[in-house]
Amino acid sequence: MAIGLSIFAGLLVLLALRIHVGVGMLIGGAAGFMAMNDWDPSALLFTMNHLAYARLSNYDLAVIPLFMLMGQFATHGGLSKALFRFAAAFMGHWKGGLAMASTGACAGFGAICGSSLATAATMAQVALPELKSHGYSGRLSTGTLAAAGTLGIMIPPSVPLVIYAVLTQESIGKLFMAAVVPGLIAMTGYMLVIKLIVTLDPKAGPASEKHSWAERLTATLAVLPVMGVFAVVIVGIYGGWANPTEAASIGAAACGLLAIITGGMRWDGIKKSLIGTAHATAMIFLVLLGADLLNSGLALTQLPTELAEWVKNSGLPPLMVLFAILVVYVLLGCVMDSLAMILLTIPIFYPMVMGLDFFGMSVPDKSVWFGILALMVVEIGLVHPPVGMNLFIISKLAKDVPYMETAKGVMPFLASDFIRIGFLVFFPSITLGLVHWMG
Secondary structure (H helix, E strand, C coil): CHHHHHHHHHHHHHHHCCCCHHHHHHHHHHHHHHHHCCCCCHHHHHHHHHHHHHHHCCHHHHHHHHHHHHHHHHHHCCHHHHHHHHHHHHHCCCCCHHHHHHHHHHHHHHCCCCCHHHHHHHHHHHHHHHHHHCCCCHHHHHHHHHHHCCHHHHCCCCHHHHHHHHHHCCCHHHHHHHHHHHHHHHHHHHHHHHHHHHHHCHHHCCCCCCCCHHHHHHHHHHHHHHHHHHHHHHHHHHHCCCCHHHHHHHHHHHHHHHHHHCCCCCHHHHHHHHHHHHHHHHHHHHHHHHHHHHHHHHHHHCHHHHHHHHHHHCCCCHHHHHHHHHHHHHHHCCCCCHHHHHHHHHHHHHHHHHCCCCCCCCHHHHHHHHHHHHHHHHHHHCCCCCCCHHHHHHHHHCCCCCHHHHHHHHHHHHHHHHHHHHHHHHCCHHHHHHHHHHC
């Protein structure tokens, strides 16, 4: 236990020193192996000899570069503009309507992207100029886009959910199904927050001109191909005629064709998409390898098993344990990114949760339910001041809005997040209803 806790503490120190999270995990895992084997490197070298192949030969991981490529094509092919124009055509004439349209467009873009950071960065470039030109306050504009950017990982497909599925041997299709309703609730909650803000302060989000039905029809026709890609990917997975990797392959190819035909993407855009996908995939796989070595080192110390047993025998109410875990996620979100949080904590927290009784749920149901809860709280870390990654991205793009204004602007949306998490904890059917209905 002492060695295990020392490894964990040492890793946090390395992260505080700005060591790359994948490298930090590799160092922590190597230290664990050496310490548990009297500093004999044989066990470490044997593990590293087969670790990379054992992890990266996993067929399910092929989903990650394909979803990343799909998002890159959507980003460089201008598909985000079509989504924003479609949402603005129907909601822009309301007070706060363009901010609501930005939220809806983020949800739509998240359905073909799978990354919150990419969703926030891409939609901000499209929406910020429009919001500014229509007189929206900087606080509402940046707060909306920072919060709505998190829909990139909440609306399936979602890269963090794929990682969770691989770590826990859970079904990717089940997790994607379970995320649909909570994701739509999140989008609706953000829109209600915007409505509340503009009701209290009408100047924050003035109404724009109303679009004609002809303009709405044009915007709808422009966005139909994007909706088609989403339908092919999600319905393909849910319908059972394509596994997640096959559906992602079809979606990436369709996005690429759409970007070329409708978005005018040329060779330069294709090259940027491929390089961007390679960079993102390499980073994710490095973190995965680091997490595997770290988890193997921690397993030797028996830390995860001992903690799970301690929690199980402590007599603490299961909900108290769950809320403590969720608070840890919120705190970790202040110092590390979403992928690192999932890779670092799931091997420790997952056995704890599976060993406790929540509303009489079966283990498979608990596994899916906890995965969605973890995703939701990880998403809060992306916008939680002082170091939420989405806040930095939006602040970088909105140079005329101070960072503190963006941080203040996101606070009402965080309140919506916490209320939603409370509902998901006490009403698991919100998460599991669609999974059970779809079988």
